[in-house]
Amino acid sequence: xxxxxxxxxxxxxxxxxxxxxxxxxxxxxxxxxxxxxxxxxxxxxxxxxxxxxxxxxxxxxxxxxxxxxxxxxxxxxxxxxxxxxxxxxxxxxxxxxxxxxxxxxxxxxxxxxxxxxxxxxxxxxxxxxxxxxxxxxxxxxxxxxxxxxxxxxxxxxxxxxxxxxxxxxxxxxxxxxxxxxxxxxxxxxxxxxxxxxxxxxxxxxxxxxxxxxxxxxxxxxxxxxxxxxxxxxxxxxxxxxxxxxxxxxxxxxxxxx
Amino acid sequence: xxxxxxxxxxxxxxxxxxxxxxxxxxxxxxxxxxxxxxxxxxxxxxxxxxxxxxxxxxxxxxxxxxxxxxxxxxxxxxxxxxxxxxxxxxxxxxxxxxxxxxxxxxxxxxxxxxxxxxxxxxxxxxxxxxxxxxxxxxxxxxxxxxxxxxxxxxxxxxxxxxxxxxxxxxxxxxxxxxxxxxxxxxxxxxxxxxxxxxxxxxxxxxxxxxxxxxxxxxxxxxxxxxxxxxxxxxxxxxxxxxxxxxxxxxxxxxxxxxxxxxxxxxxxxxxxxxxxxxxxxxxxxxxxxxxxx
Ligand SMILES: Nc1ncnc2c1ncn2[C@@H]1O[C@H](COP(=O)(O)OP(=O)(O)OP(=O)(O)O)[C@@H](O)[C@H]1O
Ligand SMILES: [Mg+2]
Numbered sequence: 001x002x003x004x005x006x007x008x009x010x011x012x013x014x015x016x017x018x019x020x021x022x023x024x025x026x027x028x029x030x031x032x033x034x035x036x037x038x039x040x041x042x043x044x045x046x047x048x049x050x051x052x053x054x055x056x057x058x059x060x061x062x063x064x065x066x067x068x069x070x071x072x073x074x075x076x077x078x079x080x081x082x083x084x085x086x087x088x089x090x091x092x093x094x095x096x097x098x099x100x101x102x103x104x105x106x107x108x109x110x111x112x113x114x115x116x117x118x119x120x121x122x123x124x125x126x127x128x129x130x131x132x133x134x135x136x137x138x139x140x141x142x143x144x145x146x147x148x149x150x151x152x153x154x155x156x157x158x159x160x161x162x163x164x165x166x167x168x169x170x171x172x173x174x175x176x177x178x179x180x181x182x183x184x185x186x187x188x189x190x191x192x193x194x195x196x197x198x199x200x201x202x203x204x205x206x207x208x209x210x211x212x213x214x215x216x217x218x219x220x221x222x223x224x225x226x227x228x229x230x231x232x233x234x235x236x237x238x239x240x241x242x243x244x245x246x247x248x249x250x251x252x253x254x255x256x257x
Numbered sequence: 258x259x260x261x262x263x264x265x266x267x268x269x270x271x272x273x274x275x276x277x278x279x280x281x282x283x284x285x286x287x288x289x290x291x292x293x294x295x296x297x298x299x300x301x302x303x304x305x306x307x308x309x310x311x312x313x314x315x316x317x318x319x320x321x322x323x324x325x326x327x328x329x330x331x332x333x334x335x336x337x338x339x340x341x342x343x344x345x346x347x348x349x350x351x352x353x354x355x356x357x358x359x360x361x362x363x364x365x366x367x368x369x370x371x372x373x374x375x376x377x378x379x380x381x382x383x384x385x386x387x388x389x390x391x392x393x394x395x396x397x398x399x400x401x402x403x404x405x406x407x408x409x410x411x412x413x414x415x416x417x418x419x420x421x422x423x424x425x426x427x428x429x430x431x432x433x434x435x436x437x438x439x440x441x442x443x444x445x446x447x448x449x450x451x452x453x454x455x456x457x458x459x460x461x462x463x464x465x466x467x468x469x470x471x472x473x474x475x476x477x478x479x480x481x482x483x484x485x486x487x488x489x490x491x492x493x494x495x496x497x498x499x500x501x502x503x504x505x506x507x508x509x510x511x512x513x514x515x516x517x518x519x520x521x522x523x524x525x526x527x528x529x530x531x532x533x534x535x536x537x538x539x540x541x542x543x544x545x546x547x548x549x550x
Contacts, residue, residue: 057438062362091440101431102452108496113449114439151331163435170439 005032006071008174008204010053014068014080016049016058016228023049025228027068031221036196036205037220037238040212042251046228047208048098052178054079054206055093056086072174091118094167095176095229098208099183100159102151102166107134107143110151110162114170133169137161157188164192168199175199177207181214193218212252216240224248298527305520313521317487318503323515327522330503333402335469336490336514337499338405346463349409349417353459353472354447356418357425377415384412391437393480398482403493413466420462423454424455438546453525456544464537471530474501500526 009031012126017022033036039047047059056079059066070079072092078206079089094114101109111130120126130147134140139161143154151162160180167175173243181189199205209215214235217220222236224245232245245251266428316326360366388408398404428451436446452459477499484506486498507519 055438057434058436060434064297078384086437086444087440090438093436097431097434097438099431101429101435103432103435104454105548113436113441117439117445150547166439 003048005035007031008033009206010069010071010073012069012071014050014066014070016046016053016067017065018061019063023228024053027230029223029230029233031204031206033073033204034202035220036200036207036218036223038215039206039208039225040210040215040222040251041231043210047225048178050225051095051178051208054174054176054180055090055095056080056084057090059086066220092168092172093174093176094170094172094177095157096160096163096167096180100156100163102154102159102162104152107150107151107154108147109163110170111165112114113116114166118205129169130165133165134162136168136195136199137165138191139165154161155183157191160184161188161192164195172203174204174206177205179208179210179250181185182210212240224251226251235243285407298524301524301527302522305524307478307519308517308521310522313518318506319487322512322518325507325515325518327497327500327503329330329489330500331525332489333486333497333530334499336402336497336524337405337409337477338467338471338529338533340402341409342463342467345404345413345417345466345470346409349414349466350421350452350459353418353421353425354416354452357422358443358447358451360392365508373412373415373418378426380407381412381473382479384408385476387411388476388480400483400493400496402490402497402526404480405477405482405497405499406493408480409470409473412476413470416466416469417459417462420465421455421459424458426453427458428454453544454548455505456540460537460541460544462550464534465531467537468530471533472501472526474499474505475513477502500529 007030009029011027011029014024014027015022020027029156038048041047049238053066054070058066062067066080068080071077072079072089077083079093103113105113106129111133112126115129116124120129131140131144132201134143134147134151142158150167151159154162160183164175164180193214196205196207207219219236221233222231222239224231224243224247226247232239232243233247234244239248240252244251249255261404312330313326314325315328316324317328318330319325356366360369385408386402388411392398392404392407393400398407432450432454433446436450441449481497482502483498484502486496488495490497504519504526505524507515507522510516
């Protein structure tokens with residue numbers, strides 16, 4: 001991280017357990033504000049788990065335990081402390097899941113939901129914010145004439161962008177994207193990647209991806225994980241052209257994983 | 258060994274045959290049920306169809322068969338059903354939500370769940386005895402509409418609780434997840450997503466429950482429902498009668514004319530049951546319309 005970049009998330013000594021099985025091992029990571037950080041690594045290495053820890057979604061699953069600190073700046077609060085209200089956290093840190101999960105309601109209701117939760121009732125205000133969010137997710141042009149139709153009438157890629165719009169509508173400080181393009185065709189993927197450069201003007205993005213090119217193209221920094229540990233983190237350009245760790249090199253050259 | 262053609266070939270045929278047999282069997286089952294129902298309705302119409310007139314609905318019971326009507330009975334049935342429905346939905350759905358969403362998953366909860374299933378299988382007369390002791394004598398509610406509603410509600414609550422829990426449980430976890438990730442509380446998630454999405458399943462339970470309750474006679478006789486009554490209930494605390502009791506009363510008389518009355522009352526009871534199901538199905542269809550997976 002450069003000196004002129006300000007710190008947004010500071011993860012220190014994070015350990016995570018499902019029951020007795022340790023899935024994250026002593027993670028230390030810093031994420032800069034309004035940058036895109038890509039998380040990369042073989043399947044099952046704990047990428048999703050790390051994201052879920054950041055907005056406390058792991059608390060929904062029984063018998064999970066997170067130890068360590070995750071400080072959110074500029075408030076400088078520890079998200080993992082016992083006094084932390086998960087609602088407060090999730091209002092600031094939004095998440096888009098690996099599989100699209102729209103509500104079985106209209107597209108409009110999907111995007112408006114987060115705003116309604118915060119008590120926004122004014123119809124024109126709601127409408128303009130929904131439109132803005134759909135624009136940010138690059139979906140508005142395709143659906144502007146039918147936003148009151150069921151979200152499940154959309155294609156998979158459109159559903160995923162709807163979920164991104166839903167998360168963006170509440171103007172989060174941090175957006176967690178779990179393989180947002182894994183189920184999409186190249187055109188939809190390009191759509192989302194384009195939007196990413198817009199989105200990061202306002203939001204800090206942490207994105208899991210299996211697509212090395214995507215990480216290289218869209219992210220400022222890339223983290224390589226293996227078996228629950230962070231192996232290497234660096235400027236994306238640098239990490240892909242000149243990895244420091246042998247295991248990283250093996251992974252990006254396709255020698256395993 | 259010629260496994261690939263002969264033995265496999267015949268087993269495919271055999272499997273088609275089994276599947277065909279099963280289709281026929283299930284069709285027979287359906288037809289049998291339908292035929293019995295049609296014969297029943299036909300028989301009731303033959304025996305009591307003539308008695309169905311406006312007077313039959315607007316007259317109270319009487320010692321003269323041709324002047325006797327079911328006014329008190331059908332009004333009583335509607336009242337009792339209304340009270341039962343309200344109590345059952347409110348208590349049953351809340352209990353289901355508590356058990357499914359809030360209760361700690363421990364031994365005590367599992368024991369309660371198991372006992373709810375047991376309660377569903379308890380003979381209805383036992384509920385009548387319980388209600389007689391608890392509602393009529395202990396709480397001094399008398400043989401009133403309220404007592405009847407509470408008794409029937411108790412009787413069908415297990416069905417509604419089990420069905421509602423099942424409906425809530427079958428929702429995908431991702432629905433909850435999506436809502437929580439946006440900063441919703443448990444309550445908001447329930448009200449905006451889980452209950453609406455589970456509504457059609459919940460209504461199925463309610464339909465089953467009310468269809469059972471509308472025909473119940475034994476527990477209501479046990480709590481002291483009247484068989485002859487010449488006024489309409491004005492409040493929850495008034496005494497009452499219901500269609501099955503009126504029907505039973507007429508059937509137990511020796512005169513043929515009263516049996517015709519009983520058949521006619523049976524038709525009305527059947528019609529009310531269908532009506533009830535119809536309303537519940539409409540609610541289900543409406544609930545499905547709002548939820549589009
Ligand atoms: N609910 C759970 N209970 C127990 N173990 C779990 C649970 N969820 C995930 N795990 C385990 O935690 C480990 C990390 O899983 P995680 O989903 O974080 O992997 P991932 O890096 O996101 O993989 P992928 O790229 O396939 O999505 C895996 O070994 C997985 O089996
Ligand atoms: Mg994952």
